[in-house]
Amino acid sequence: MKTIYTPTPLASHPDEVRVISKRFGQGAHEIERYIQLDGYKAARKALEMKPEEIINEVKASGLRGRGGAGFATGMKWSFIPKQSDSPKYILINGDESEPATCKDRLLVEYDPHAIIEGVIIAGLAVGAKTGFIYLRGEYRYLLEIMERAVADAYAKGFLGKNIFGSGHDFNILTHTGAGAYEVGEESALMESLEGKRGLPRLKPPFPAIKGLYGGPTVINNVETIATVPPIILNGGKWYAAFGPNEKNGGTRLTCLTGHFNKPGVYELPLGYPANKMIYEVGGGIPNGRQLKALVPGGSSTFLLNREEAESATMDYDWFAKRGEFLGSGGVVAIDDQTCMVKVALRIMKFYQHESCGWCIPCREGTDWLKKTLIRFHAGAGATKDIDQMLYLANNMAGRTFCALGDAAAFPTISIVQKWRNEFEQHLGGRSCPFEKVGDRQAVLV
Amino acid sequence: MQYSPQLEQRFQKLVSQYPWKRSALIPLLLYAQDEVGYLSDEVIADIAKRVELTELEVRNVISYYSLLRTRPAGKFVVQVCTNISCMLRGAEEVFEHCERRLGVGHKQVTKDGTFSLEEVECIGACSWAPAVQVNYDFHLNVTPETMNKLLDDYQNKTRQ
Ligand SMILES: Cc1cc2nc3c(=O)[nH]c(=O)nc-3n(C[C@H](O)[C@H](O)[C@H](O)COP(=O)(O)O)c2cc1C
Ligand code: SF4
Ligand code: FES
Numbered sequence: 122m123k124t125i126y127t128p129t130p131l132a133s134h135p136d137e138v139r140v141i142s143k144r145f146g147q148g149a150h151e152i153e154r155y156i157q158l159d160g161y162k163a164a165r166k167a168l169e170m171k172p173e174e175i176i177n178e179v180k181a182s183g184l185r186g187r188g189g190a191g192f193a194t195g196m197k198w199s200f201i202p203k204q205s206d207s208p209k210y211i212l213i214n215g216d217e218s219e220p221a222t223c224k225d226r227l228l229v230e231y232d233p234h235a236i237i238e239g240v241i242i243a244g245l246a247v248g249a250k251t252g253f254i255y256l257r258g259e260y261r262y263l264l265e266i267m268e269r270a271v272a273d274a275y276a277k278g279f280l281g282k283n284i285f286g287s288g289h290d291f292n293i294l295t296h297t298g299a300g301a302y303e304v305g306e307e308s309a310l311m312e313s314l315e316g317k318r319g320l321p322r323l324k325p326p327f328p329a330i331k332g333l334y335g336g337p338t339v340i341n342n343v344e345t346i347a348t349v350p351p352i353i354l355n356g357g358k359w360y361a362a363f364g365p366n367e368k369n370g371g372t373r374l375t376c377l378t379g380h381f382n383k384p385g386v387y388e389l390p391l392g393y394p395a396n397k398m399i400y401e402v403g404g405g406i407p408n409g410r411q412l413k414a415l416v417p418g419g420s421s422t423f424l425l426n427r428e429e430a431e432s433a434t435m436d437y438d439w440f441a442k443r444g445e446f447l448g449s450g451g452v453v454a455i456d457d458q459t460c461m462v463k464v465a466l467r468i469m470k471f472y473q474h475e476s477c478g479w480c481i482p483c484r485e486g487t488d489w490l491k492k493t494l495i496r497f498h499a500g501a502g503a504t505k506d507i508d509q510m511l512y513l514a515n516n517m518a519g520r521t522f523c524a525l526g527d528a529a530a531f532p533t534i535s536i537v538q539k540w541r542n543e544f545e546q547h548l549g550g551r552s553c554p555f556e557k558v559g560d561r562q563a564v565l566v
Numbered sequence: 567m568q569y570s571p572q573l574e575q576r577f578q579k580l581v582s583q584y585p586w587k588r589s590a591l592i593p594l595l596l597y598a599q600d601e602v603g604y605l606s607d608e609v610i611a612d613i614a615k616r617v618e619l620t621e622l623e624v625r626n627v628i629s630y631y632s633l634l635r636t637r638p639a640g641k642f643v644v645q646v647c648t649n650i651s652c653m654l655r656g657a658e659e660v661f662e663h664c665e666r667r668l669g670v671g672h673k674q675v676t677k678d679g680t681f682s683l684e685e686v687e688c689i690g691a692c693s694w695a696p697a698v699q700v701n702y703d704f705h706l707n708v709t710p711e712t713m714n715k716l717l718d719d720y721q722n723k724t725r726q
Contacts, residue, residue, distance in 0.1 A: 300632035316591035
C-alpha cells in the first residue's frame with residue numbers, strides 16, 4: 122500500500138512557543154534528521170537518571186494530560202508500583218476522535234521519534250519494558266510513518282535489547298484501531314488492544330495497578346508523551362515557566378476550527394488569552410460576522426458565550442474555577458448566523474452514535490436527547506421539552522461508568538441554558554430561523 | 567484462505583508479537599478487509615482460528631468497530647465528515663453533492679460497485695474542514711466543486 126503524506130498546512134503566528142512543534146516541517150520523521158535536531162538526547166540523559174528523578178522532573182514541569190482530562194502526568198507515573206509480579210506497560214492513546222481535535226496526527230506525521238523517545242523515558246521512569254502506540258484505524262498513513270520510525274529506532278539500537286548500550290531492554294509495538302470514539306477512553310482502549318469490543322472497565326482497579334494484560338499500565342496521550350523529551354532535556358522548571366503557574370505549565374497544541382479566518386493548529390502557551398487566540402491567532406470570524414459561541418476543547422466541553430470567550434484564559438484553572446473543563450485542545454468558533462439548536466443536535470447525534478450502550482443514563486439519555494433535538498429543530502418542539510432536556514442531561518452527568526455520559530451532557534446543558542431563546546424561536550411549528558427557505562431542515566440522521 | 571504472501575507474513579508476525587494472541591484480532595481483521603474487500607465468512611473463520619476464538623466471538627468484535635464490514639463495499643469508500651467543525655464549514659453541502667452525483671445515500675453502494683458513500687464522525691482533520699476520506703486517503707478543505715473533481719479522478723482510476 123502506498124504511503125500518502127497529507128499536505129497538511131502548517132499554521133503559524135508570532136505568539137507561538139514551539140516546544141513540541143519546533144521540528145514540524147523539518148523532515149524529522151527521518152531518524153538522522155531527528156538526531157541532528159537534538160533527537161534522542163533526552164532518552165540518553167534519562168538513562169543516567171534515577172526513576173524518581175525522571176518523575177520529579179515531569180512533576181516540576183506542570184505537564185498535564187493533553188488527552189482531555191488534564192491529569193498531572195508526573196503524578197500518574199508515580200502511581201505505578203515499584204514492584205510488580207506482572208509486567209508493566211506504557212500505552213499511548215492515539216485514538217484522537219474527540220470532535221475538533223486534530224493535533225496528535227501532526228506529531229505522528231512530523232515528529233514520530235519524539236513519541237518513541239517519550240515512551241522510552243516513561244518506561245524508564247516506571248520500570249516498564251514494553252510500550253504500545255495505538256493509532257485510530259483511519260490514520261493508516263500515519264501508522265505507516267510510525268511503523269517506519271519504530272523500525273529505524275530498532276535498527277539504530279535505540280529500541281530492542283540493550284538500548285543505547287545501556288543494559289536496558291525496551292520494545293515498542295504499534296497497533297491500529299478500527300473506528301470507534303469510545304476506545305479513546307483509557308479502559309476501553311485497553312480492551313480494544315486486547316482484541317475485544319471497546320467497552321470500558323469498572324474502576325477500581327485503576328490501570329496503574331491492574332491495566333493492560335493485568336499489569337500496571339501508564340496511559341498517556343500522544344501529545345503528552347511527545348512533551349516529555351524536551352522536559353527531560355531542558356528541565357521541568359524551564360517547561361513550566363511558559364505557563365502562568367506550576368499547575369498550568371508549558372504549551373499545548375491548540376486546534377482552531379470552525380468559523381475562524383485562519384483555522385489551523387498552533388502551539389500556544391497555557392494561560393494564553395482567549396481573546397487574542399480568537400481575534401489575532403485565529404484571525405477573527407469570517408464574513409464580517411460576530412462570534413456567538415466557543416467550544417473551548419473538544420465537543421465534550423461546556424460551550425462559552427461571546428462575553429465568556431472574550432474574557433477566558435486558556436488554562437486549566439480558569440475553567441476549573443467555573444466547574445468546567447479546558448478539554449482536548451480542539452477549539453470551535455461558532456458565528457452569529459449559526460443555529461445553536463442545530464449545533465446541540467449535531468453534537469448529540471455524535472454521542473448517541475458512539476455510546477457503547479452499557480449504562481442506561483448514557484444509552485437512553487443520548488437517544489432521547491437526540492430525538493427531542495431533531496423534533497425541536499424541525500419546529501415540532503414544545504416548551505416543556507426545553508426543561509426536559511436540561512433535566513435529562515443533568516441526570517446523565519456523573520451517573521455513568523465512563524465519562525462519555527458527561528461528555529454528552531455538558532455541551533447540551535450549556536447550550537440549552539445559554540441559548541434558551543433560540544430554542545423558543547423554534548416553537549410553534551416555525552421553521553429554523555437561521556436557515557433559508559429550501560435549506561436542509563435537520564441534521565442528517 | 568489464501569492471502570498475498572506479504573499479508574500472510576504480516577499475519578504471522580501479528581499473532582506472535584503480543585503477550586496475548588487475541589490482541590492481533592483487530593489488526594488482522596482490518597488488514598484482511600483491505601485485501602479482500604470485506605470480511606467474508608471464509609475470512610472470519612480463518613481469522614478466528616488464527617487467534618483461537620470462536621467465529622461468534624470474532625463477529626461480536628466486528629460489529630463494534632465502524633471500519634469493519636461483512637458485506638462488500640464500493641471500490642472507493644467516500645467518507646464525508648459532517649461533525650461539528652466540518653458542518654460549520656459546509657460539510658452537509660459536500661455530502662449532499664455526493665448523494666446527488668452518485669445517486670446513493672449513506673452506507674449505500676453505486677450500482678456499478680465503484681463508490682460507497684458514508685457520512686462519518688470526526689476524522690481528526692478539523693482545522694482543514696470540511697474533510698473527506700476516500701479509503702485511507704484524506705482530502706482537506708473540500709467544497710462541492712473540488713469534491714466533484716475528486717470523484718472524477720477516482721472514477722477515471724477505475725478505467726485505467
Ligand atoms: C469517551 C472518551 C474518549 C476519549 N478519547 C480520547 C482520545 O481520543 N485520545 C486521548 O488521548 N484521550 C482520550 N480520552 C481520555 C483518556 O481516557 C485518558 O484520560 C487519556 O488518554 C490519558 O492520557 P493523558 O493523561 O496523557 O491525557 C477519552 C476519554 C473518554 C471518556
Ligand atoms: S457512559 Fe456511555 S459510553 Fe460510557 S460506559 Fe456508559 S454507555 Fe458506555
Ligand atoms: S469534525 Fe470533521 S474532521 Fe473533525
